[in-house]
Amino acid sequence: MPEFPYSRLRRWPDVEADNLQAYDATDVLLVERALALGVPGAEIAVIGDEYGAITLALTDAGLRGIRVHQDLATGRRALARNAEELGLAGFVSHELDGDLLIGARLVLLQLPKSLAELEEIADAVARWAAPDAVLVAGGRVKHMTLGQNEVLGRSFGRVQAERAERKSRLVVASEPLPAPAEPPFPVTAEHDGLTLVAHGGAFAGSRLDIGTRVLLEVLGVAPGALRQAQGPRGGWVAELVEAAGDGGWVAELVEASRTVIDLGCGTGALAAAYALAHPDARVIATDRSAAAAASARATVAANGLADRITVTHDDAGSELADASADVVLLNPPFHLGTSVHTGAATRLFEAAARLLRPGGELFTVFNSSLGYRAELTRIVGATEQLHRTAKFTVTRSIRR
Structure with a gap:
C-alpha cells in the first residue's frame, strides 16, 4: 500500500x-x-x-x-x-x-x-x-x-x-466505567448578575477571564459595574467619561441602537453583558469552536437573552455580511493550539475590518506585551488606547 x-x-x-x-x-x-x-x-x-x-x-x-x-x-x-x-x-x-x-x-x-x-x-x-x-x-x-x-x-x-x-x-x-447519571459538563457559574455556562472545550470555562473582565469594565458593562454605568459612575468608566466629557464614546454606546458582534465569543460573556446593558442592541456572538458556540447558546438562554442574541459556529464570522456591524467586541487568542502565534489575532482583526461599516468601532483587549495597536491601525483604522495595565491593553479602532 x-x-x-x-x-x-x-x-x-x-x-x-x-x-x-x-x-x-x-x-x-x-x-x-x-x-x-x-x-x-x-x-x-x-x-x-x-x-x-x-x-x-x-x-x-x-x-x-x-x-x-x-x-x-x-x-x-x-x-x-x-x-x-x-x-x-x-x-x-x-x-x-x-x-x-x-x-x-x-x-x-x-x-x-x-x-x-x-x-x-x-x-x-x-x-x-x-x-x-x-x-x-x-x-x-x-x-x-x-x-x-x-x-x-x-x-x-x-x-x-x-x-x-x-x-x-x-x-x-x-x-x-459506568457513566454518572449527569455528565460533568456543561457547568454554570454566577458572576454578580451574569450567568456563564461552559462546556469543557470553552476557554476559561465558566470563569470570567481577566481580559474579558477588563474590556467589560472599560465599556461600563461588567458584572457588578452596570449600576455604575447606569447611575453614578466610578472606576475606569468615570475616568474615561471625565476625559471625554458626557458626550464621549461611553454615552454614544448607551444611546445608540446598534448591531454588535462578539467576535470569538467563547462562552458569550461579552455578548450577554453588552445585551443586558443595552436592550436596544442587536447582538451576534460567533466562535469557530463548537464547544464555545454551544456554551454561548447556553449562556444566552441562562440570562434570558435568547430573543436578542444570535449565536453562530463559524470561522471568523465568515458567514456574516460585510459592513453589517456598528460595533465589534474582541478578546483575541494568541495561541494556535499549543503554538504561540499571532496569526489567529490578525485573522480576527481582518474579519473585524470586513464586518464593520465605515466609522464602526472595534473594541479590543489584548496582552500588553503584544503591542497590537500599530497592526490594528493598519488593518482596521485609527486606533487609540483606552486603558492599559502591566498585563492588558484596551483599544478602540475606528473603521476607515
Missing part, C-alpha cells in the same frame, strides 16, 4: 506559515495503531483530528464509515478541502454526542490542551461507546501531563501510557 501523502495536507482556512503544518507524528502513530488493530471503519470514531490527517489516512487505507468530530470550524473546512483535493470520501462528521460514539469500539483522540475538555470527551466515550471500547489518545510528549492520565482514570478502569516515539506518546484507556 502506498504511503499516505501527509505532506499534501493543508491547514486552510486556518493560519498557514512555514513553522505550522497540517499533521504531526502523533497523527501518524494513531493511524498506525488503528491499522494494526484491524477494527472496521464503521466502529472507529476520531476526535480532535485537527485538519483531517487521521481520518483521511485511514480512509485512504480502505476503511469506510469512520465517524469524526472536530471542535473547530476551521478544522472541519480543512478536512473537507483536503478530502476533495485527495479524492477521498466515506467518513461522516458529527458533534460530540451519541451519534458519534454509539457502537464505536475504537476511539482515536488527539489530546486536547484543556483537562476540562478531555474530561468531557472521556465521559462521552464511556457513556456512549461500546462496552469494550478502547480509547487511544496521543499527544506530543512536551505537552503531556500526568493530569491527563488522572482525568482518563475517572472514566476508564485501565489507563496505560506507552513509551515515547518520534517525540509523541500514546495513552491507551480501556474498560469504560
